[in-house]
Amino acid sequence: MRLARTAYVRVVDTIGLNDKRKPEQQIDALLRLRPDLILMAGATDNGATLSVRRLIETIGLACYILPSESRPALLFAGNKYPGRGGQERLARI
Secondary structure, eight states, rough: OOHHOOOOOOOOOOTTTTTOOOOHHHHHEEEEEEEEOEEEEEOOOOOOHHHHHHHHHHHHHHHHHSSSSGOOEEEEEEEEOHHHHHHHHHHOO
């Protein structure tokens, strides 16, 4: 959130590891809000990768559902290596 506050953007929602919503509720929020940009930030190198992969999967599914011309840009500012398969998942979004 601090990173987003340093830019001229309007934060419309926050999805994080401590989010109490179910993944389908998070996806619904992304589909409803249709953001121009999704900023994934946080985590550390050699840190927790399973949690990061879960977020990547949730965001990826929401982007997949959206028409290609409506998909948001994705900016990943997190782990150098977002876990096994994480880079491939990010590339497909």
